Amino acid sequence: MPFWARNDCVAFCRGSSGVERGPEKAGVGSSILPLGTLMFIDTHSHLNFPAFSEDYPDVIARAKRTGIAAIINVGADLPTSKRAIELAQKEDLCYATVGIHPTSTNNLKDEDYQELEGLAQKKKVVAIGEIGLDYFHNSTPKEIQKRSFEMQILLAKKLNLPVIIHNRDAHQDVLAVLKEKEVKKGVMHCFSGDINLAKKVFSLGLHISFTGNLTYKKNEDLRAVAKEIPLKKMLLETDCPYLPPQPKRGKRNEPGFLVYTAEALAKIKGISLEELGEITSENARELFKL
Numbered sequence: 001m002p003f004w005a006r007n008d009c010v011a012f013c014r015g016s017s018g019v020e021r022g023p024e025k026a027g028v029g030s031s032i033l034p035l036g037t038l039m040f041i042d043t044h045s046h047l048n049f050p051a052f053s054e055d056y057p058d059v060i061a062r063a064k065r066t067g068i069a070a071i072i073n074v075g076a077d078l079p080t081s082k083r084a085i086e087l088a089q090k091e092d093l094c095y096a097t098v099g100i101h102p103t104s105t106n107n108l109k110d111e112d113y114q115e116l117e118g119l120a121q122k123k124k125v126v127a128i129g130e131i132g133l134d135y136f137h138n139s140t141p142k143e144i145q146k147r148s149f150e151m152q153i154l155l156a157k158k159l160n161l162p163v164i165i166h167n168r169d170a171h172q173d174v175l176a177v178l179k180e181k182e183v184k185k186g187v188m189h190c191f192s193g194d195i196n197l198a199k200k201v202f203s204l205g206l207h208i209s210f211t212g213n214l215t216y217k218k219n220e221d222l223r224a225v226a227k228e229i230p231l232k233k234m235l236l237e238t239d240c241p242y243l244p245p246q247p248k249r250g251k252r253n254e255p256g257f258l259v260y261t262a263e264a265l266a267k268i269k270g271i272s273l274e275e276l277g278e279i280t281s282e283n284a285r286e287l288f289k290l
């Protein structure tokens with residue numbers, strides 16, 4: 001079963017830094033904002049996955065109530081890319097990306113890439129992703145992953161779209177491909193590396209985005225990295241249904257839970273939640289041309 005067909009909260013996209021599990025209380029509060037105060041953008045969500053097929057309208061309604069102004073649903077193969085486009089057509093605040101996740105790149109044919117190129121030109125498609133390299137799951141040969149990553153980067157460049165990069169246990173190779181292909185617009189999603197990796201990502205001109213794993217008790221190292229990174233380069237995401245923030249561990253994650261990650265980041269940066277929302281939303285609008 002591909003990972004997105006699973007209905008549980010297995011933290012598929014989490015990095016290799018190791019995160020704890022359990023019902024511990026988080027060090028973050030729960031500032032649910034009044035309706036109409038729209039201030040956050042969930043730049044990496046999967047309402048296009050089966051986990052949300054039954055109740056996505058309720059999920060979107062709850063997201064609005066917590067201040068979510070836009071949700072970018074990220075494709076992981078052709079069916080989920082199509083579903084992301086469908087949702088973008090139906091729902092005002094939804095946008096889509098199209099792409100083939102590295103663990104789904106086995107057995108792709110030329111026609112599949114052609115189809116992807118067609119999908120990438122649909123309305124409200126704002127990026128190519130998620131694409132990259134995943135050496136953790138080990139289900140797809142590295143060379144196949146790399147070829148697909150490169151082909152999709154070329155597509156992004158051809159259409160002048162940013163890329164959403166999935167990188168798991170593949171830091172050096174991901175950086176090498178990005179450098180070689182001169183990728184200048186995009187985001188390293190679900191960041192879990194150290195400050196050196198962050199600096200290398202910035203030197204290419206790319207952004208970094210944080211998920212709920214920023215709120216996990218044992219992730220002091222990641223919070224230390226976040227402290228050093230310039231706000232201008234940061235984005236927020238849930239990666240839902242995966243990676244619920246600390247107060248929601250064990251539950252299905254959803255865009256409305258983004259506020260916990262936002263609160264953690266605002267605390268790290270010593271700024272207000274409103275200010276953090278403004279800056280990160282502006283970053284997202286600029287990168288994805290929302």
Ligand SMILES: [Zn+2]
Nearest residue numbers: 013074130239
């Ligand atoms: Zn994802």
